[in-house]
Each structure stands twice: as structure tokens, then as C-alpha cells.
Amino acid sequence: MQPGGAHSVDWAxxxxxxxxxxxxxxxxxxxxxxxxxxxxxxxxxxxxxxxxLVATLKVPNHFKRDWIRxxxxxxxxxxLTDLAGRxxxxxxxxxxxxxxxxxxxxxxxxxxxxxxxxxLPIEPAGPGPKPAAAAAASASAIVLPSQAPASAKHRIxxxxxxxxxxxxxxxxxxxxxxxHVAGAPGVTYNPLFIYGGxxxxxxxxxxxxxxxxxxxxxxxxxxxxxxxxFISDVVKNYQRKTFDELxxxxxxxxxxxIDDVQFFAGKDRTQxxxxxxxxxxxxxxxxxxxxxxxxxxxLVDIDERLTSRFDAGLTVAIEPPELEMRxxxxxxxxxxxxxxxxEDVAFFIAKNxxxxxxxxxxxxRKVLAYAKFSHKEISINLARExxxxxxxxxxxxxxxxxxxxxxxxxxxxxxxxxxxxKRPASIARPRQIAMYLAKELTQKSLPEIGELFxxxxxxxxxxxxxKIGGERQKNTELNQQLHVLEQTLKG
Ligand SMILES: Nc1ncnc2c1ncn2[C@@H]1O[C@H](COP(=O)(O)OP(=O)(O)OP(=O)(O)O)[C@@H](O)[C@H]1O
Numbered sequence: 001m002q003p004g005g006a007h008s009v010d011w012a013x014x015x016x017x018x019x020x021x022x023x024x025x026x027x028x029x030x031x032x033x034x035x036x037x038x039x040x041x042x043x044x045x046x047x048x049x050x051x052x053l054v055a056t057l058k059v060p061n062h063f064k065r066d067w068i069r070x071x072x073x074x075x076x077x078x079x080l081t082d083l084a085g086r087x088x089x090x091x092x093x094x095x096x097x098x099x100x101x102x103x104x105x106x107x108x109x110x111x112x113x114x115x116x117x118x119x120l121p122i123e124p125a126g127p128g129p130k131p132a133a134a135a136a137a138s139a140s141a142i143v144l145p146s147q148a149p150a151s152a153k154h155r156i157x158x159x160x161x162x163x164x165x166x167x168x169x170x171x172x173x174x175x176x177x178x179x180h181v182a183g184a185p186g187v188t189y190n191p192l193f194i195y196g197g198x199x200x201x202x203x204x205x206x207x208x209x210x211x212x213x214x215x216x217x218x219x220x221x222x223x224x225x226x227x228x229x230f231i232s233d234v235v236k237n238y239q240r241k242t243f244d245e246l247x248x249x250x251x252x253x254x255x256x257x258i259d260d261v262q263f264f265a266g267k268d269r270t271q272x273x274x275x276x277x278x279x280x281x282x283x284x285x286x287x288x289x290x291x292x293x294x295x296x297x298x299l300v301d302i303d304e305r306l307t308s309r310f311d312a313g314l315t316v317a318i319e320p321p322e323l324e325m326r327x328x329x330x331x332x333x334x335x336x337x338x339x340x341x342x343e344d345v346a347f348f349i350a351k352n353x354x355x356x357x358x359x360x361x362x363x364x365r366k367v368l369a370y371a372k373f374s375h376k377e378i379s380i381n382l383a384r385e386x387x388x389x390x391x392x393x394x395x396x397x398x399x400x401x402x403x404x405x406x407x408x409x410x411x412x413x414x415x416x417x418x419x420x421x422k423r424p425a426s427i428a429r430p431r432q433i434a435m436y437l438a439k440e441l442t443q444k445s446l447p448e449i450g451e452l453f454x455x456x457x458x459x460x461x462x463x464x465x466x467k468i469g470g471e472r473q474k475n476t477e478l479n480q481q482l483h484v485l486e487q488t489l490k491g
Pocket of ligand 1 (some may be wrong): 356
């Protein structure tokens with residue numbers, strides 16, 4: 001499709017196919033096969049949202065929708081934006097279930113023979129189907145067959161190295177331990193158990209160990225896999241009664257890197273096989289590194305015999321990165337993309353995107369794509385524009401009342417003084433600061449803010465916004481206080 005022009009089915013089908021191809025090279029095979037490949041159909045529409053292309057993917061249940069949204073949506077959007085040459089937004093719509101189906105989406109547009117992995121019940125059964133309203137495809141949308149390339153890249157990703165991992169307080173312990181293991185596997189910290197929230201770099205770190213070891217010892221037998229792949233292997237070998245093959249594969253390794261072991265929950269046979277592999281590997285001084293979303297004792301539905309072994313080497317956490325580390329990550333990643341990122345822009349993005357590194361990368365891609373397609377220099381204004389949706393979602397959650405209360409607490413005045421007519425500086429200044437923050441952090445207009453501050457005129461608010469904004473540039477103490485208030489308000 002050309003921007004603003006007529007859609008062509010071939011063009012749209014090709015867009016999705018190329019998107020899948022790119023995803024397949026970036027995601028671990030198991031993740032690609034589990035989450036992306038089975039998506040039954042995609043639709044693309046151009047007009048529905050102005051000049052933004054909307055790609056709608058149908059997903060079978062709430063669980064998958066939320067997971068894909070959290071884990072993959074920013075990347076899919078960035079890839080489609082890149083391939084389409086225009087901003088593309090992803091919508092995830094619940095597919096209506098066919099009567100009698102087990103929860104799969106309608107098969108009408110699905111390809112006849114996509115090879116599927118051994119399907120394992122890794123998620124709770126989704127709630128009932130949503131009415132057709134959930135399917136957001138517009139009348140002008142084109143239905144695309146889900147197409148996925150036959151092969152997907154997997155195992156160790158050569159780009160995930162210690163060199164590309166930005167160090168910081170958040171990953172200091174984990175990184176140090178990982179470097180240690182890479183230098184002398186099988187000696188200490190065995191097993192190494194790394195835990196932390198999503199998108200904080202656990203997978204990156206264990207790939208880095210694998211890459212480092214392979215660089216030193218190219219013949220080392222190193223295997224990276226997601227826990228789901230192990231589950232899948234156990235099922236396959238169970239069906240074929242080929243447990244010797246399973247043993248031969250896992251028990252002979254020098255380094256086993258296994259991601260997201262919380263997925264073993266409730267899978268007794270898998271746990272038993274993993275226990276066997278674990279014991280065999282430790283006995284021959286091979287190293288095991290595991291990741292999880294929680295520490296060993298926090299794992300549920302996993303045999304205590306295993307969790308106590310997980311904890312027997314070294315357990316380290318990866319924390320969410322602090323502001324400076326987020327800035328460093330942005331600058332480094334932008335540099336790697338060949339686009340230098342001004343420090344003030346990196347600070348702006350880092351202050352607004354704080355959840356995890358994956359989201360930070362998503363925001364960076366949006367900004368870079370926006371700069372590319374609009375042929376503009378990267379600036380704070382451009383970043384604000386590119387991340388408009390993201391920022392407004394965050395800001396919508398902050399209410400003016402909350403700002404008034406937080407600022408009043410901070411400057412130790414009464415909340416009632418925010419609406420009062422009192423004018424002493426000890427009260428007027430915090431009030432101006434609250435007005436400034438209300439303008440910065442919410443979508444409210446100047447008159448609306450004035451109304452919420454005891455029915456003041458919008459020019460009073462404008463004056464406060466300009467005054468505090470201007471002073472902020474020169475007065476570091478005020479700037480610091482505003483940072484603290486912003487961080488508190490954004491939670
Ligand atoms: N310190 C860092 N420096 C550079 N890139 C990082 C850093 N931490 C994370 N990343 C990048 O962020 C993205 C998400 O990281 P990764 O996939 O390793 O997270 P994770 O903790 O394994 O998440 P999940 O639990 O969802 O699998 C990756 O692209 C990774 O390269």
C-alpha cells in the first residue's frame with residue numbers, strides 16, 4: 001500500500017510475511033512458534049486512524065492477548081512501521097470462537113499446514129469469547145493469511161554479548177557473577193540462578209555467557225533454550241519413548257542456559273527429567289544457568305527437591321535500571337543503530353519510560369522511526385510527538401487532585417491551600433508548582449486546571465506554568481524537587 005493510496009492484498013500479505021520473517025530472526029524459536037506463528041489471521045487498514053496504518057491481529061484469548069501486548073507489541077509495531085514506511089499501530093483483537101472449537105480462532109484464513117510444535121497447555125484456559133465488537137477490523141480491512149517462514153533462528157544469539165549489555169547498579173551482581181562463570185565454568189556459582197521482572201536483561205545476560213564461552217572454547221557444548229522448549233522435548237520423547245535421546249542431548253553439555261524456569265510449574269514429568277539432567281550436569285562439572293521471574297523459594301508448583309537445588313549455587317537478582325542506566329542504554333542502542341541520540345532527548349525518554357529495558361527499546365525505535373520518516377532531527381519535541389500515545393496513557397493516570405495532595409505534602413502546606421485565595425509565598429509557590437505539574441503531567445487545559453485550583457483564571461495558570469518552567473532551567477534545587485515530585489507522581 002502506498003501512503004494514502006489504495007490497498008493491495010498482495011502488498012499487505014507481503015508486509016505481514018516479511019514482518020514474521022523478521023520476528024523469526026529476532027525471537028527464540030520457541031517463543032516465535034508459541035506466540036507469533038499460530039496467530040491465525042491479520043488485517044491491515046489505513047484510513048481508520050488517519051495517516052497511521054493499523055494492523056489488527058486476532059488472538060484466541062485474553063491471556064495471549066495480554067502477553068503478546070506486553071512482550072511483543074512494541075517490536076511488531078516497530079518492524080511493521082519500518083517495513084511499511086509509515087507509522088503502524090498494532091491492535092490485538094479477541095477472535096470469536098467457532099461453536100464447538102477448543103478456543104482456537106476461526107480457521108477460515110489460516111494457512112492449511114503450518115507446522116506446529118507439540119502443543120502444551122502453558123496458559124490457563126481463556127475466558128469466554130468476546131462479542132464481535134472486539135474484532136476491530138474495519139470494513140475496508142484486508143484479511144491476510146498468517147504466514148511464517150519455515151525456519152527460525154534460535155539457540156545462542158551472537159548479538160547478545162557482554163559488550164552490548166550496558167552495566168549499571170541494577171545488573172551489577174548478576175553481570176559480575178555471569179562474567180565469573182563465563183571465565184571459569186563449572187567451578188563456582190553452580191548453578192547460577194538469575195531472577196527479575198520482564199525485559200530486564202536476563203536472557204541477554206545468559207546469552208552473553210554462552211557467547212563468551214564459545215569465543216574461548218569454540219568446541220564447547222553450549223545450549224540455550226527456553227523452559228518451554230525443554231517441556232516440549234520431554235513431551236516428544238515421552239510420546240516416542242525415546243528418553244535415551246533426551247538424556248544424550250542434555251546430559252552431555254558443558255553449559256546449559258535455560259530461560260524462565262517458572263514455566264516448569266505443575267509439569268511433574270518435566271521436573272523429573274530436569275532434575276535428572278541437573279544432577280548429571282553438576283556431577284560432571286558442567287555449568288547450569290537459569291532465569292526466572294522470581295527467586296527459587298518463590299516458585300510455585302515446582303518440587304522442593306528442585307527449588308532447593310536451584311538455590312544451592314548463587315542466586316542473584318536483576319533490578320529495573322535506574323535513570324542514568326536507562327539513559328546509557330538509550331545512547332548506546334541509538335549509536336548501534338547509527339543515529340546519535342542527544343543526551344537531553346535520552347533523559348526525556350528515560351524519565352518517561354521506566355518499566356523495563358524492552359519498553360525502553362520500543363520507545364527508542366518509535367523515536368528513531370519517527371525521525372526517519374519525518375526527516376527531522378532528533379529533539380525532545382520530536383520524541384514527545386513520537387511517544388504521544390505512550391505519554392498520554394501514563395499521564396491519564398495522574399489526576400490533578402493527586403498532584404495537589406502530593407505537592408502539599410511535599411511543601412508541608414494544607415491541601416485546602418491549593419484552592420484558597422491565600423497569597424503568602426510559602427503557599428503561592430507550591431500552588432504554582434502544582435499548577436505547573438498539572439499542565440505537564442495531565443491532559444487538562446489551562447481553564448480546566450484553573451477551575452480545579454479554586455476557580456482561578458487560565459492566565460493565572462499560564463503565568464505559573466511559564467514561571468516555574470523558566471526557573472526550572474536555571475535553579476537546580478527547584479529542578480531536583482520537581483524531579484522528585486514527578487517520580488513520586490508517576491509511581
Ligand atoms: N543492560 C542492558 N543493556 C543493553 N540492553 C539490555 C540491557 N538489559 C536488557 N537489554 C535489552 O532489553 C531487551 C529485553 O531483555 P531480555 O530479553 O534479556 O529480558 P528478560 O529479562 O529476559 O525478559 P523476559 O523475562 O521477558 O524474558 C533485550 O533486547 C536486551 O538486549
